[in-house]
Amino acid sequence: xxxxxxxxxxxxxxxxxxEGREIILSVLADHLTEHPTVEEIYLKAHERNPSxxxxxxxxxxxxxxxxxxxxxxxFGEGKARYELVPKPGEPGHHHxxxxxxxxxxxxxxxxxxxxxxxxxxxxxxxxERYNFCIEDHQIQFYGYCGDxxx
Amino acid sequence: xxxxxxxxxxxxxxxxxxEGREIILSVLADHLTEHPTVEEIYLKAHERNPSxxxxxxxxxxxxxxxxxxxxxxxFGEGKARYELVPKPGEPGHHHxxxxxxxxxxxxxxxxxxxxxxxxxxxxxxxxERYNFCIEDHQIQFYGYCGDxxx
DNA sequence: CTGCGTGCAAACATTTTGCACGATG
DNA sequence: CATCGTGCAAAATGTTTGCACGCAG
Numbered sequence: 147x148x149x150x151x152x153x154x155x156x157x158x159x160x161x162x163x164x165e166g167r168e169i170i171l172s173v174l175a176d177h178l179t180e181h182p183t184v185e186e187i188y189l190k191a192h193e194r195n196p197s198x199x200x201x202x203x204x205x206x207x208x209x210x211x212x213x214x215x216x217x218x219x220x221f222g223e224g225k226a227r228y229e230l231v232p233k234p235g236e237p238g239h240h241h242x243x244x245x246x247x248x249x250x251x252x253x254x255x256x257x258x259x260x261x262x263x264x265x266x267x268x269x270x271x272x273x274e275r276y277n278f279c280i281e282d283h284q285i286q287f288y289g290y291c292g293d294x295x296x
Numbered sequence: 297x298x299x300x301x302x303x304x305x306x307x308x309x310x311x312x313x314x315e316g317r318e319i320i321l322s323v324l325a326d327h328l329t330e331h332p333t334v335e336e337i338y339l340k341a342h343e344r345n346p347s348x349x350x351x352x353x354x355x356x357x358x359x360x361x362x363x364x365x366x367x368x369x370x371f372g373e374g375k376a377r378y379e380l381v382p383k384p385g386e387p388g389h390h391h392x393x394x395x396x397x398x399x400x401x402x403x404x405x406x407x408x409x410x411x412x413x414x415x416x417x418x419x420x421x422x423x424e425r426y427n428f429c430i431e432d433h434q435i436q437f438y439g440y441c442g443d444x445x446x
Numbered sequence: 447c448t449g450c451g452t453g454c455a456a457a458c459a460t461t462t463t464g465c466a467c468g469a470t471g
Numbered sequence: 472c473a474t475c476g477t478g479c480a481a482a483a484t485g486t487t488t489g490c491a492c493g494c495a496g
Contacts, residue, residue, distance in 0.1 A: 162470055164476060184460080199478045204461065220370035224486070225460060243428055252426055257417050264414035267407055269437065276402055277442035278393055286434045287419065292427035312495055314451060334485080349453045354486065374461070375485060 149175035151233045152215055159213055166202045167209075169194050174216065174230045178238065179253050181219055181227040217282060223249055231282075241285040247294035261285075299325035301383045302365055309363055316352045317359075319344050324366065324380045328388065329403050331369055331377040367432060373399055381432075391435040397444035411435075 149171040156163060173190040174182070182190075188203045207228050210216035219227045221244045232238030240255040269280050299321040306313060323340040324332070332340075338353045357378050360366035369377045371394045382388030390405040419430050 162475065164470070166477070197478075201462080201479080202477060205476080218372055220372055222368055222370055222376075226372075243422055243426060243430075245428075246431070252428070254422060254426070256421055256425065257414070260414050260417045264407070264410050267410045271406055272393060272404060272437060273439075275406065276393060276404070278395075278402070278437075278439055279445050280393075280437050280439040281396070282439070283435065283437045287422060287428075287430050288432050288434070289423075289428055289430040295427075295429050312450065314495070316452070347453075351454080351487080352452060355451080 148172075149230075152210075152230065155213065155215055161209065161213070165195065166191070166198050167206050169198060170203060170206045171210075171230075174210075174228070178230055179240070181229050181242075181251060181253075183225050183227055185225075187228070214281065217284075219284065221249070221251060221286065222246075222288075227251075241287075243287045243289070243291075245291040245294055246288055247290055250291050250293075252291070298322075299380075302360075302380065305363065305365055311359065311363070315345065316341070316348050317356055319348060320353060320356045321360075321380075324360075324378070328380055329390070331379050331392075331401060333375050333377055335375075337378070364431065367434075369434065371399070371401060371436065372396075372438075377401075391437075393437045393439070393441075395441040395444055396438055397440055400441050400443075402441070 149168075152171050152175070153163060153168065156167070161167075169191045170187060173187055173194070177186075177190075184200070184203050184207060187207070188198070188200050191198045191203060207216060207218070207226075210230075211218050211228070214231065216228050216230050219229070219242070221227065221242070237255075240253040241261075243252040243254060244250075265283065269283075272278055273280050299318075302321050302325070303313060303318065306317070311317075319341045320337060323337055323344070327336075327340075334350070334353050334357060337357070338348070338350050341348045341353060357366060357368070357376075360380075361368050361378070364381065366378050366380050369379070369392070371377065371392070387405075390403040391411075393402040393404060394400075415433065419433075422428055423430050
């Protein structure tokens with residue numbers, strides 16, 4: 147997938163567009179729904195340009211998260227996973243099902259209406275009640291996948 | 297709060313009730329809604345009995361999570377937080393609001409009906425569709441608290 | 447008395463950081 | 472050309488593990 151929208155966002159925010167950032171963005175865009183770890187991103191990026199180091203991946207992912215272009219997930223494996231946020235108007239929003247045994251992660255976007263209904267109520271209510279400016283959310287279900295069921 | 301119900305669950309599962317485990321359980325019970333980190337649990341436990349080591353806290357928390365007595369959370373701070381699961385029939389179920397700047401964590405349990413409605417639909421649908429045995433879930437909203445709002 | 451749990455310290459894994467150099471706008 | 476970004480290696484942080492000892496059942 148092409149990552150021009152994300153590049154444009156960075157330019158708009160006056161962030162330098164270096165080769166490392168471009169490559170990392172395109173790696174993420176090519177694996178939009180695979181919530182890769184830093185190491186996985188690093189390996190792919192390093193393949194495309196071996197001069198890219200691990201620290202750049204960490205720094206770039208922080209940047210993308212802070213600028214609202216990516217989301218950080220920690221599913222309890224002891225390492226973070228990342229995903230680009232969907233471009234506005236594009237589908238792609240989803241949540242996660244996590245197997246406690248094999249750590250398989252399944253994306254789902256079923257029940258969008260029921261979900262939207264709850265999230266709208268909650269976001270509105272919470273921001274008023276707790277004086278909180280909500281930017282995003284995560285929903286995870288934990289359990290055992292078919293292969294691991296007890 | 298007293299932690300007899302949790303002790304009873306461990307006994308029922310034939311887990312040895314050692315002093316360390318008792319102390320850790322009671323620390324958790326006394327801080328039921330404060331999602332302490334391992335270090336915080338360790339400090340309180342160590343206060344009550346200085347012979348308790350860090351490793352015991354890690355091992356005990358793993359045990360409690362695996363036996364379904366505690367839940368593990370990772371809110372993106374790079375360290376895990378834990379909470380005892382509410383005793384059946386008791387209130388206490390809640391979700392979290394996380395400030396991206398100061399890491400303040402607010403518990404909420406507003407909108408229980410809307411939430412229950414969505415969760416029921418989702419759990420049923422997901423377990424059928426993905427052949428997944430769901431044990432628990434987490435919902436988090438991320439943003440900026442009143443003090444940190446941009 | 448037997449096996450499980452524990453403390454301790456070492457090992458491990460992930461993430462962060464300081465610094466000198468290089469690239470971007 | 473001034474600033475910001477980068478690679479590298481070292482450090483910091485959080486978590487896991489091996490081992491010998493000791494307690495629970």
